[in-house]
Amino acid sequence: MIFNSLAFLVFVAIFIPLYFALKGRARLLLALVGSYLFYGWWDWRFLSLIAMSTLVDYWVGAAIYKENDEKRRQRLLLLSMVVNLGFLGFFKYFDFFISSFVELLQSFGLQPSVSTLGIILPVGISFYTFQSMSYTIDIYRRKLEPEHDLVKFATFVAFWPQLVAGPIVRASDFLPQFRSDHPFEWDRFTKGSAQVLWGFFKKVAIADSLAPIVDQCFADPSSFGSVNLYIAVIFYSFQIYCDFSGYSDIAIGFARILGFDFPANFRTPYFSGNFSEFWTRWHISLSSWLRDYLYIPLGGNRHGTAKTYRNLMLTMLLGGLWHGANWTFVFWGWLHGMYLVVQRLFSNVWTSVMHTLKAPRWANAGLSILLVYLFTNLAWVFFRSPDFSTAAAVLQKMAGLEGFTVAQIMNKFLVAKGVLLIAFLLLVEISDFRFNYSSLVVRQPVFRLASFAILLWMIAFFGTFNSNAFIYFQF
Amino acid sequence: MSSGVKRILWVFAFALFTFTGDRIGGEVLSSIVSESQFRFSRLYRGEAGCDLLFMGNSRGLIFYQPYIEEKTGLETCNLSYNAMPMSLARVLLSDYLDINPAPRKLIIDISMLDTRMDENLSTGFNCYTPYSARLRNFLKARFPKAWYGGRVSHLFRYNNEVFQRALFYWKNSDKDWLLDRVITPTLREKVKEEAPFLFTYTDEMLADLKAVVDFYEEKGVEVVLVVNPYFPPFAKKIANLDELIAATQAATGLIVHNYADSIAGTEGFGDYQHLNKVGSRQYLDLLIRDGILPVSASFGFSEGR
Known part of the structure; x- marks a missing residue:
């Protein structure tokens, strides 16, 4: 179920x-x-x-x-x-x-x-x-x-x-x-419930609201103006994040209610400043599994540069294949492997360029986060596409900029709803990232219950209640 | 106070707070719906009286009101909505006559007689259930989950695109709602690869249409049935349009005016099934030429409205 x-x-x-x-x-x-x-x-x-x-x-x-x-x-x-x-x-x-x-x-x-x-x-x-x-x-x-x-x-x-x-x-x-x-503990119950509710919100309100736009565009990319494909790719990055991290939150929350502590599976991955960091923030339990049972046994980074790159590529390729029986997943893994290799090759160059330009820390961090997000999205195109021809059609159309006008935007109301929900998610995640908002929720019962109520209202007002399966079930 | 009692009080306070917030939120959103300039809000306020009433799915939106009013001098109301199913159209058109003065003419695009229309769209009209017993009964019978969901949470009533549109048109008119875009070259080319298009209509849809026609004719309203234009190469892909027209004519006893292939060129289309504002004007000129859309002088009834 x-x-x-x-x-x-x-x-x-x-x-x-x-x-x-x-x-x-x-x-x-x-x-x-x-x-x-x-x-x-x-x-x-x-x-x-x-x-x-x-x-x-x-x-x-x-x-x-x-x-x-x-x-x-x-x-x-x-x-x-x-x-x-x-x-x-x-x-x-x-x-x-x-x-x-x-x-x-x-x-x-x-x-x-x-x-x-x-x-x-x-x-x-x-x-x-x-x-x-x-x-x-x-x-x-x-x-x-x-x-x-x-x-x-x-x-x-x-x-x-x-x-x-x-x-x-x-x-x-x-x-x-x-x-x-584990005896019933009120504190565990309320903290677990908060996480369950947050997970449900991410799934039924955000991920499932973004899904129709993404599904339409990836089903037939040639039918839509390029502006829609840009929207679909950005929406997909948040759909898959909210779908999967929402499931993890629900799982961890229920386990907590039942008396078990599971480690976090996501930590604001789209705020990563490089790809190594991304993989310590995205699907942490899988990436640490692959690190401990594949990358390190292969030799990790202990046998020179070339073998380190080989090990990285092999780990990411198999990580891609783990996701599904399709060459698009393998290619997604390959892309992420390449990102890690290229990052290792050019991280010093990047640092010296930023140093020469005397770029302030916030600009460096902001640009790094943006670049990681953009390249992650490029990889998501292959991950989401059923085949390479669809991925090529999406990228070709995006590059061609045909129909990149506001008038070409399909389902403007769904898009507006999606943008609003993503903005809310980012607001919460930035508050958490910068001000540790979640600890406030955990510490203060009044704050916790108010957050509960707000989430329930938002689920009632924004939720999609058609029992859409979670994306990662297929993996 | 023991911790057990404290917790019970917390739960009670939480439930009360959540419930009250839901009801207050519902009231606020309800006031937006009731004040909105959106077509269905005006319908249920009794402020949608007109000479010419239109109904259809998204293809019905091409009855572009500003141009019709400019050309005919008559007042219009368009109840078309994306993917409008015939069953819901029957409820809305019946409510229209209960609440608003009868129009002189009702024009329906029959391409809404298709199972591809979104029956679930009806759940979006949850936000209008406070104003219509007919709509309440319809939702309760057809979509009980949505209906009871709306009873439990008033905020849930407004969890739909229909409310979003009511919000969007809160302070401004919705008469300008029509596509601006022009069909892309890629889409134009792709039409060759499209599979044949088949209308899948049901007896129930035809019965709903017949009921609407009878109801309006009883009130002295002239009902006209049309098929709005398609992108010509796509129109050729429609395999059973003649069959649909014949079935509709047999069910209603009215002639269906077929304009499926009436607009040439590409600039007038937003996609295969929808005219844009340019194409809509060309089409409406045809309707005026053929007398389907009368001009006020010949119609002679718009005075005083």
Whole structure:
């Protein structure tokens, strides 16, 4: 079920009181059953996948821990990898690689009679696979002891607040939190609710209000004047941010209400002054996962400049592919890899130019933020486009400036609403960035409740209530 | 005071504050709607009396009022709205006659008889439910979620584009609402690739139209049905326009005046389905020439309005 649905409201209204009414094992079982119900609501058949992944990693984790022979430990880890990545590869990438292979053969004039299987992608598979894999890898690295309680481990893998779109929580952070029963705490409840409400606002009021403009323009870019494509690209940057960070806020907020602390997944990413900083602010749980389980094992920046660049590119390419089975995602990852490489190559030049120009700090910071935002948007064009021809059409039309007039703007009222909501978001984020507004909300109950009420009014007045799925569910 | 009691008081205060704020906000927005110069606000204020009344979807907006009034000397009211579905048009046109004096002529563009029209647009008229029992019953029956949502939160009633337009036209007239843009060269070229366009109308739509025609004719209003112009290469793509016209004529007993292919060139079009202000003027001249739009001297009834 999705957070912005009636079914979910009913689920939460039953689950949370019941959760706090129970204790110990019964509560744990409720959390597991609730999580499986939450996930099975989409398609109960996919429960078998998550159950299989859980059982394999539970068994492999314990076996690796007991084993002293390094080769056997490696084989066990490989088994976990093969099962997890095998599921992911089959369900997410099989059709993609087959069709790409067929296209490749066709480009050589061959006509292979290979057909795809039309596999349905299980929701959230990329998230729980990575979460579960980090458990066995950490045990293999002797950084973590295995969890002996299967129910606890299964709840860690399937915990409903963050099951389908993260944040990807590490076992070392999450499992210890199961050690005690968390009593109901009013303070946690109100702080968690504030975050849930803020997440809902970002999703149903901002992201879903921007979606129609973006969808229309990317569906058929040639039909619109270029001004609309500029609007659509800017709107998409905020749509995907509000959609995804909104989901994370809801997940983290619900976890907090239930007594668990998850790390932040976003920290005002569009205020980043360089791309390294961007990746410490955007989808933090994935970028830190890729850093710890891919970039650093590849050698990180420890083996010279060329290998550092290779590692960066590989990490970002795989990060792109993780998002979806499409070459546009791979290209998006490649672009971000290039941004990181180019940034490393020219950061000194940039600093000396700014120094020579005696540019004030605010101008330097402002220009850096603007440049990072513009190049991020360029990458978003490929991320959002269903194929390269659409991305090319969007960029071509934008470059040509055909129909760049106010009269050509479609759906002016939707655009005006979108601009207003983005301005509100930026105002809140700037206040938070500069004045730590959120700590005021956390500290002052009056301020917190007033913020609650304002958000509820704004959701009622601006919200889109058609249960649009979250974008990251498809990943 | 124990912390439990304190919390209950906080929750109570919060609920009261939220509820009161919602109601106050709803009242403020309601006053904007009721004072607005937007067509539907005037309709429900009883200030939309006219000689010529128009109805249609976004294509009905090309009944460009300033030009018609200048050319005919008659007063106009255009109730067209983007993606207006026939079911909602029936409610609005019925309310019009209940609240405003009968016009002399009602002109309807029948291209709104299509399932592509946005039935959900009706929920946008939540902001006018305080003024119309008919609209309330319509929403309650067809869109209960929107209706009950509007009962729970008064702010939610104004969560729609219709309210935004009422706000936009709060202090100024909406008569100038028509496209300025000219169809882009890319779009002109793309028309060749367009798939055939099919009207998908239903018996219910035809029945709604028939009910409107009967209701207006009973009140002595002349009803005229037309098909407004399309971009000519696109008009050729419409596969079943004749069938729609025949079905409409059979259902209503009225002749449908077909202007689908009546405007040539490209400068008059904003896109495939919409004339801009330039094209609208050319089209309205045709309607005057054909007597569909009368001039005041020949019509002879506008005096005193």
